[in-house]
Amino acid sequence: MTSTLPSTVPRSVVLAARVTTLLARSFPEYVPGVVHEGFRVESLDGREPRRMFVRWHGGTPTRPVWTHGPALGREKYKAGILEALTRAGYAVTSVPGRMDVYVADRPHDTAGPRFAPVASDIPFTAPWLVMDLWTRAHVGVADTEEEATAEAMYAERRHTLTDARMVTVPALYDHLERADELLGDGLAWWRRERHGATDYRDPVRHERIDALVAVANALRAGREVLGAGRMVSYAEPGRNGAGYLVQWVPKSAAPAVGYFPGWPRGSAEGDAITLLVNGGLHPVCYGEPVGDGGFMCEASGFMVSAADPADLSVPGVTLSGVGTERPGELERAPEILRGAGWRVEPDAAWPGTWTAFPPAG
Template sequence: MTTAPTTPHSSAALAARVTMLLARTFPEYIPGVVHEGFRVESLDSQEPRRMFVRWHGGTPTRPVWTHGPGLGREKYKARILEVLTREGYAVTSVRGRMDVYVSDRPHDTTGPRFAPVANDVPFTGPWLVMDLWTRAHVAFADTEEEAAAEAMHAERRHVLTDARMVTMPELQDFLERADEIMGDGLTWLRREVHQVVKHTEPVRHGRIDALVDVANALRRGETVTPEVRLVGYNTPYPATGKDRPATYAVHWVPKSTEPAVGFFPGWPWTVIMGAAITLLINAGLTPVRYGEPIGGGSVMCEADGFMVSVANPSDLRVPGIHIDGIGTPAENQTAGAPEALRAAGWRVEGDRGWPGAWTAHPPTR
């Protein structure tokens, strides 16, 4: 993630821009002159400084600017938050706190915005959820797991807000429903299924792309079916011909942060399997990557490659391991497996019942 340049004038420039923006709508607090209004401040000694907007003074009894009567501090905070967000600034607002933290959005926004951070401040909580853009914390937590979960929920709210800003008005009512259907997950894989045995490779997208796509499907009246982590629906072809069906299926599933690399996650794991996978990877072969379960015993295949399993998953007493390719391109990966294993002293035999598959046994001591 990139941040604003660290220069002596970066914070001053940000404060000036935010002040000019807010002054179009709100009175600016000037000590001794204007007794109620906003002020952009910082108590941070670092550069770029952590800037925040604070409202000074009580609720006025009469209008202090031309846009309407006094609103009270909470409503001023909500209005300030709305203006800054609409203008593309990164803002952090925490319930119970009157300050609104503000910063420029980073140039690279592909990474997560919120993260769990260990906290050493007494009488608070051992973990914080930090907004990495504004360097302000949004929540406390007792455990790292709770902090990570809260960070994910904050990330979802952030992406939903961004989606509302960049989509047409008629899509707004469907975005929140799409967010509920999709659940957690920042990076999603999109797969098109054109026939029973023909589908496209999973294509990686950010959450906002998946969110808008699902919302559009809801708006079209498609039946969106969530199953475990899989979200599926039909979508029309751009141009439907007589020689092909009118629709194809779209599958969305979150990309796993901990994929099963080189083996099927639903089958037993052994040390010998791990040794074979490591050997084949070191030989330059590509392992399969399995991600999220998607129901019915199926698991999302995030990348084709070789898979290693015990010779008989239902009977671990059967010696040896089995090597097979997942996906058509994976045949190129398994073709080099026998040579790599034999060079390391393994005994390798072709599988008579399945061309391109192999049974292997480690070296005997």
């Protein structure tokens, strides 16, 4: 979509011209006093001048509520306008019960969330809104931030599902719906391969649409897709009959950094983690639960745990490494803690681990 208008023309005017040209191919354009029924691209929001919408003028507003016949007047054009704008690559917002269709250019970077909960500043409405950040139009209301967050995630999932349908074949549509249910909530995802009982490959971050299409294709191929906690996995055939397991896990919004989330920790563990991070070491990062008391390891590094996780009154902490991404880095840990006055001793039972005791306070 390109424009021949001068570069000095405001972007909102350029957008309105593009949308008008596109829709005029299929629908009459409303012209006051000349054409009495048709669409018009407008913006009546003084706070957000580029907040554009398409409104249908003239005709019967809606079909009578007591009938179940075909849509009449403005109502019958809304679906066509939505489809035309969506297929042309625009961002569109449609709210049930409203006839206006909000439209904007899709952002160049679509990796972040499109929908978000925001506190409402609109009089006489619910305290929270679900906002489409692309078109600056709200698509729902909620009484609490938690409800608004849940509605925003639902809208995000439907948006991703729509995008996935546009880049796949109709034969995959039902499998996309099932894949969306299996994956649950989550915008960013980790893909990891397991080629043996202990051979876990490094996770690679993807957007939700990648996980959605991959799981849908696995379902279409007849693979058995299993879930464990927040993890979805299925087997893929490899070369020479050696298959491997594909695992998809959502990126955690609140990862456990530097410690294992299933174990209790006190102030000593927190102090040790802070010292080691400030000393330039990389902490382990655990994310979503993946079944049987396990958690997704989003990034390997050092881990600090209580000397006795079953009894926090036992003095000392245990320092160990998780993964092999940074070999040798952990060897700097004892000197960092000793420099802060800690007593550090190697663990004779577990080579490469240490027990550390904070300064007496």
